[in-house]
Amino acid sequence: MRSISPFSSIVAVLILGFLGLLTLFDIFDGPGTEREERIAVTPELRNGLSAIVKFLSEARFYVGERYALKDTFVFANGIAKLAIFNHSPADNVALGQNGYLFLTTQGALEISQGRDQLKDAEESKWRDTFATMQATFRDIGANYAFLIGPNKHTIYPDMLPLWIVPVAMDRTRTHDIIGLAREVYGPSFVDSRLLLSDARAELGDVALYHPTDTHWTELGAALAVHEALTGMGLDLPPPTYEIEDLANSGDLARMIGQQRRWSASAPVLPRRWACRDTSGKHIEVATIDPLMPRRFICGSPDGQPTRLVVFHDSFGVSAIPYIAARFREVEFIWSNSANPAEAARLDAEYVLHIIAERRLITKTPDRLLLENGQ
DSSP states (O other): OOOOOHHHHHHHHHHHHHHHHHHHHHHHTOOOOHHHHHHSOOOOOOSSHHHHHHHHHHHHHHHHHHOTTHHHHHHHHHHHIIIIIOOOSSTTEEEOGGGOEEEOSTTHHHHHTTOSOOOHHHHHHHHHHHHHHHHHHHHTTOEEEEEEEOOHHHHOGGGSOTTOOOOOGGGSHHHHHHHHHHHHHOTTSOOHHHHHHHHHHHHTTSOSBOTTSSSBOHHHHHHHHHHHHHHTTOOOOOOOOEEEEOSSOOHHHHHTTOTTTSOOEEEEOOOOOEEEETTSOEEOOOOSSOOOOSEEEEEOTTSBOOOEEEEESGGGGGGHHHHHTTBSOEEEEEOSSBOHHHHHHTTOSEEEEEEETTHHHHOOGGGGBOGGGO
16 A cells, blocks of 8 residues: 655645635635625624534535635636536536536436437326316416426537437427427417527527527527416516626536636627516526525516416526516516415416526425415
């Protein structure tokens, strides 16, 4: 067995000690950015034994998630692997064609490759859930629409890395679920996959998804949401947009440490609206690498007074510019599940439920509806 030299041990202790001191400085220097605090809250040291125990627990988690120079190390690791080996630095991010990045976890890869198609027992559960959702919201006097935000893999299959071979749309789990939804909701149910695939062919190079982000652009979201809302009978104008440079690139770029190094542009909708949190504080909205509170309100003074409530995951953030410009006040609730009791409390006339396609792998149908507010 080879022994470790004293010199190597001293160097390791110095490096780890230096990182430890910097991390302690970061802790007592106060909170970081909003995203950093969501990843790991900066621990606070207060008086009392229980407070000390809590501080130590939070500090341990903080060190693992936000140790000093972590972002620098991630950036350097990304530069080395991309430049030297042309290999993704993160297991959950795949390097596609023409600078595109793709998520390889949470159901995105499984769906694109045609895995986990519905079995007979699952079909009845999804069909029953859709029927229950429709009836439940009808009982509270709300018109309900379920909208799937397609995986980028579905709309840009030609940009996938060569080792990912996608199947046709009609051989996927999503296709099975959409078929069941149309049995319940009728032909007005929006197949956003076909809608956006057709829009991509028509618009050419106009991005419907960010190349370095998991999510659709404001235009991609607007096209799908416009179809869903007009399908419920609302009279709304179609989206307009301009191509603009963005302040940063996407979440996938962040995962491999290149977010600040890479730039991005995208079709952006007009900003004649505003958002606030539940305390009334103004919120700045970034629809690439989205980060928003669990509840917030958006709208425009010139918008319709119609009461719309949106239950959504991260795919709903890109829909804000279209929705907020067309309604006076819209309540956005970040939740994979739609809650009829909450919609009733908010006097919702219309309910839009947006969920990412990849959730169709990880979420069972009964989790899409919160019955009795539970």
